[in-house]
Amino acid sequence: MSAGLAISLDAMGGDHAPDMVVRGADIARQRFPQVRFLFFGDEARLKPLLKDFPALAATSEIHHADTVIKMEDKPSQALRGGRGSSMRLAIDAVQSGSAHAVVSAGNTGALMAMAKFVLKTMPGIDRPAIASFFPTMRSESVMLDLGANIVCDASNLVQFAVMGNVFARTVLGVREPSTGLLNVGSEELKGHDAVREAAAILRQANLPGRFHGFVEGDDLAKGTVDVFVTDGFTGNVALKSIEGTVKLYGYFLRQSFGSALLAKLGYLLARPALNALRARVDPRRYNGAIFMGLNGICIKSHGGTDAFGFANAIGVAVDMVQNGAIENMKRDFDQMMTIPGAVTGTAAV
Amino acid sequence: MSAGLAISLDAMGGDHAPDMVVRGADIARQRFPQVRFLFFGDEARLKPLLKDFPALAATSEIHHADTVIKMEDKPSQALRGGRGSSMRLAIDAVQSGSAHAVVSAGNTGALMAMAKFVLKTMPGIDRPAIASFFPTMRSESVMLDLGANIVCDASNLVQFAVMGNVFARTVLGVREPSTGLLNVGSEELKGHDAVREAAAILRQANLPGRFHGFVEGDDLAKGTVDVFVTDGFTGNVALKSIEGTVKLYGYFLRQSFGSALLAKLGYLLARPALNALRARVDPRRYNGAIFMGLNGICIKSHGGTDAFGFANAIGVAVDMVQNGAIENMKRDFDQMMTIPGAVTGTAAV
Numbered sequence: 001m002s003a004g005l006a007i008s009l010d011a012m013g014g015d016h017a018p019d020m021v022v023r024g025a026d027i028a029r030q031r032f033p034q035v036r037f038l039f040f041g042d043e044a045r046l047k048p049l050l051k052d053f054p055a056l057a058a059t060s061e062i063h064h065a066d067t068v069i070k071m072e073d074k075p076s077q078a079l080r081g082g083r084g085s086s087m088r089l090a091i092d093a094v095q096s097g098s099a100h101a102v103v104s105a106g107n108t109g110a111l112m113a114m115a116k117f118v119l120k121t122m123p124g125i126d127r128p129a130i131a132s133f134f135p136t137m138r139s140e141s142v143m144l145d146l147g148a149n150i151v152c153d154a155s156n157l158v159q160f161a162v163m164g165n166v167f168a169r170t171v172l173g174v175r176e177p178s179t180g181l182l183n184v185g186s187e188e189l190k191g192h193d194a195v196r197e198a199a200a201i202l203r204q205a206n207l208p209g210r211f212h213g214f215v216e217g218d219d220l221a222k223g224t225v226d227v228f229v230t231d232g233f234t235g236n237v238a239l240k241s242i243e244g245t246v247k248l249y250g251y252f253l254r255q256s257f258g259s260a261l262l263a264k265l266g267y268l269l270a271r272p273a274l275n276a277l278r279a280r281v282d283p284r285r286y287n288g289a290i291f292m293g294l295n296g297i298c299i300k301s302h303g304g305t306d307a308f309g310f311a312n313a314i315g316v317a318v319d320m321v322q323n324g325a326i327e328n329m330k331r332d333f334d335q336m337m338t339i340p341g342a343v344t345g346t347a348a349v
Numbered sequence: 350m351s352a353g354l355a356i357s358l359d360a361m362g363g364d365h366a367p368d369m370v371v372r373g374a375d376i377a378r379q380r381f382p383q384v385r386f387l388f389f390g391d392e393a394r395l396k397p398l399l400k401d402f403p404a405l406a407a408t409s410e411i412h413h414a415d416t417v418i419k420m421e422d423k424p425s426q427a428l429r430g431g432r433g434s435s436m437r438l439a440i441d442a443v444q445s446g447s448a449h450a451v452v453s454a455g456n457t458g459a460l461m462a463m464a465k466f467v468l469k470t471m472p473g474i475d476r477p478a479i480a481s482f483f484p485t486m487r488s489e490s491v492m493l494d495l496g497a498n499i500v501c502d503a504s505n506l507v508q509f510a511v512m513g514n515v516f517a518r519t520v521l522g523v524r525e526p527s528t529g530l531l532n533v534g535s536e537e538l539k540g541h542d543a544v545r546e547a548a549a550i551l552r553q554a555n556l557p558g559r560f561h562g563f564v565e566g567d568d569l570a571k572g573t574v575d576v577f578v579t580d581g582f583t584g585n586v587a588l589k590s591i592e593g594t595v596k597l598y599g600y601f602l603r604q605s606f607g608s609a610l611l612a613k614l615g616y617l618l619a620r621p622a623l624n625a626l627r628a629r630v631d632p633r634r635y636n637g638a639i640f641m642g643l644n645g646i647c648i649k650s651h652g653g654t655d656a657f658g659f660a661n662a663i664g665v666a667v668d669m670v671q672n673g674a675i676e677n678m679k680r681d682f683d684q685m686m687t688i689p690g691a692v693t694g695t696a697a698v
Contacts, residue, residue, distance in 0.1 A: 137597055147533050150541050184496045184585040192499050192582065217589025221597035230586075233541065236533040237583050238590045240566025245594040248486055248570035252629055253602070256622035266619030273605035273612035280601055 004034050007317055008099035011041030012068040012086040013106025015304045018042070021105070022049045024310025026056045031311070032318050038099050040065045040090040065089050069110045071303065078110030079117060087111060091118045094296040101297035101317035103288075105310060111300055112148055112291060119296035122326075124333035128293035129160045130232070130300070131167050132239065134286050136223025142167045143182075143220065145232040146239055146289060152231035154197035157181065158205070161198070162332050163292035164227035165207050170323040171290075171316060174226045176208050180215030182230035182238070190214060194231070206335065246281050284309035288316035292329070297321060353383050356666055357448035360390030361417040361435040362455025364653045367391070370454070371398045373659025375405045380660070381667050387448050389414045389439040414438050418459045420652065427459030428466055436460060440467045443645040450646035450666035452637075454659060457649055461497055461640060468645035471675075473682035477642035478509045479581070479649070480516050481588065483635050485572025491516045492531075492569065494581035495588055495638060501580035503546035506530065507554070510547070511681050512641035513576035514556050519672040520639075520665060521575065525557050529564030529574035531583060539563060543580070555684065595630050633658030637665035641678070646670060 009025060011018040018041050025037050036059045039046050043064040050057040065086035069078045082088050087106050093099040095118045104111050112128070121128055131144035144160050144167075145152070152160075161179050168177035181199055183191040188199070191214065202211045212225045217238060220228060230238070253274075257267040267274070279285070283302070287309035291298040297320045301313035320326075358374060360367040367390050374386050385408045388395050392413040399406040414435035418427045431437050436455050442448040444467045453460050461477070470477055480493035493509050493516070494501070501509075510528050517526035530548055532540040537548070540563065551560045561574045566587060569577060579587070602623075606616040616623070628634070632651070636658035640647040646669045650662035669675075 135597075137600055150533065182586055184499065184582055217586040217591075218593030218596070220590050221593030233533055234583050234586050237531055237566040237579075237587050241569050241587045241590045242566075242594045244567030244570030245591045246598065247567070248484075249595065249598040249630065251486055252626050256626040256629075257619060260622060263619045263622035266615040266617070266622070268615070270606060270612045270615030270619060273609060273615070277601050277605040280605075281598065 004036055005032070005318065005321055006036045006038060006099040007314060008038040008040060008090040008093035008102045010087045010090040010102070010104035010106050011039040011046055012065065013104040013303075014301065014310070016306065017105060018045055018049060020305070020307050020310055022046070022053065022056070023307030024314065025060070026053045027307055027311035028314035028318070029056050029059065031315065035318060036060065038063060038090070038093055040093070041068075041086040063089060063093075069107050071107050073107055073110055075109040075113035078107065079113050082110065082114065088114050088118070091115050091298065094298070095119055100321040101299065103299045103301060103310070103313050103317050105301035105303050105305060105313070108147070108300055111298065115291055115294055115296070115298040119294040119298065122293050122295055122329060122333065125159050125163075125293040127156055127159070128291050129163055130289050131164060131292050132286065132289040133167075133172060134220070134239070134242065135281060136221060138223030140172055141220070141223050141226050141228060142172060143228040143230065143235055143239060144292060145230065145235050147232045147236035148291075149232040151233070152194060154194050154201060157194060157198035157229055157231070158201045159293070161202055161205075161227065161229045162207065163329060164229055165209060166325060166329045166332055167290065167292060168226040169208065170325040170328060171319045172226065174209075176210065177226035178210045178212045179207065179227040179229060180212040180219065180225035182228055182234060183214035183216065186214045186216065198229070207332070243283060246283070250278070250281075285312060288313035290316060290320065295326065297325060353385055354381070354667065354670055355385045355387060355448040356663060357387040357389060357439040357442035357451045359436045359439040359451070359453035359455050360388040360395055361414070362453040362652075363650065363659070365655065366454060367394055367398060369654070369656050369659055371395070371402065371405070372656035373663065374409070375402045376656055376660035377663035377667075378405050378408065380664065384663075384667060385409065387412060387439070387442055389442070390417075390435040412438060412442075418456050420456050422456055422459055424458040424462035427456065428462050431459065431463065437463050437467070440464050440647065443647070444468055449670040450648065452648045452650060452659070452662050452666050454650035454652050454654060454662070457496070460647065460649055464640055464643055464645070464647040468643040468647065471642050471644055471679060471682065474508050474512075474642040476505055476508075477640050478512055479638050480513060480641050481635065481638040482516075482521060483569070483588070483591065484630060485570060487572035489521055490569070490572050490575050490577060491521060492577040492579065492584055492588060493641060494579065494584050496581045496585035497640075498581040500582070501543060503543050503550060506543060506547035506578055506580070507550050508642070510551055510554075510576065510578045511556065512678060513578055514558060515674060515678045515681055516639065516641060517575040518557065519674040519677060520668045523558075523575045525559065526575035527559045527561045528556065528576040528578060529561040529568065531577055531579035531587070532563035532565065535563045535565065547578070556681070592632060595632070599627070634661060637662035639665060639669065644675065646674060
């Protein structure tokens, strides 16, 4: 690998690929001049696109891929038949050392299956998890798992807590992150066995930062803790509930302003403030879900995002590489191995 | 029972009881002049309070209760030691036929345990569920369970679907409600066994309305279906996530308007519109969670609500009584008994 930092891109993944990927990379290039890009995809489409961005083209390579993983492909199909796909080759580049991280806006299930197969799960981790960060009343927090693991036991949750801790330090820049387990109440007796057992283990754990205990759904927006740990079913529903509510509120707000003349004038005067608000809750700012627990950095962008959102997903990848996320996680897991109940191999499947 | 409609009130439940309960009942009285109220609680405190509301006093009875269930009491404690409590006596009034429904802003777990013990679960239902309705982009929807059942199997979810269907017809006034099962994706293969099996059963079921299939977290705000069915863990986290996000957005909105002079002027002009928005997402408007599946109507108000919110919880009770919620549910359950997999007694505990 040459000097600098290389990011491999699945140029064909996402609703607006490959244009959106190339434009997103160009935005990221301006923010991170030290980064080189490896585009994997249809050379005949990528070459003319890159011509419009000479500065990007100068720090990029195009690697032709014959096929594309479709959004409706099953993970098993992608694994079997997707060896020559843009997604697979982009992941392979991380495995071979040609790139430091991979970013794709393609099929989530296929990306997880292939990344797990190629990069392998880190020692001490039973299952990788999907993590993402979001705005809170306090600042920003991370939640995981967001859908990779539908049913989780206590060991899985404990491992997610370690991964989330590393994420908070690496990407959010929190030196001593606080961690909470999502539950239906804050009392020790609340919830099902998995959360209660995970809490018992985490109370003894020696992670950097503090274990807060149980937190509830409304703590997500409050930002009560830096790291929210939950199973993939609950996390997926909670995050999408929040995203949907932000959209609903924005819709109600527009309706309110549209309803009277004075309100319309008020809207014009307040527009800069409202634009600032919109930017603050803009889902594109929080684009970039991270597959945690693999021997390599793999970032999943929203499939429907635009170039601005995709550039932010690249930004997450750059943060993780520059702050040594993988090395931090390996070190923390070695420490965690001494905690009873958090040892690998005890987790049920 | 004398003519008209009687509601029994746990006058001592909630952070601001008994004042809030009395004031809330007076607001409800103006909306529902046909309703009589039975206050259960400390007579020495209630008598002077009711003096300030002569019209309310004229249609109310005070029944003295010696004790109060505290917010931190365990359900088992409440069951054993709470026989003379305001909460228990208010529930007993429904069982004895003195009242048509009970409303309490007290301890949720204790209320559920006592209501289940006194009113008993309806034939055909394994476990009662907590339901609530909320604003959506389309109109209003109901979700259940919201925390009574942390772990649910397919039969539980199917029974929740029937209860939610009745709720949508009775309280929301939807003649043919659509129903969806919360999941991490809309494809048939997504999710864990319980949701997949429940979906298979509901596809054959002959409920009034339509079974939509799987829905996701962002469908809650969209109002994709009238009835959202899920386990109590996921439902509790999702609803609180939404409530927290609404508060966060309001906070961001105030911050945006506070940041510049022109924005402040815009805020003044837009204030009526913003007040309308606030009213639209006001959690007090959606106060009143319903314990579904019991042989009687029991409504749980938020513990921290004010008189306006409590009056809305009473309104939900009145709607359910007037629209025959219990009779509807019994009839629907008789029909459901013919559906394979939805039969009572097959549910795991």
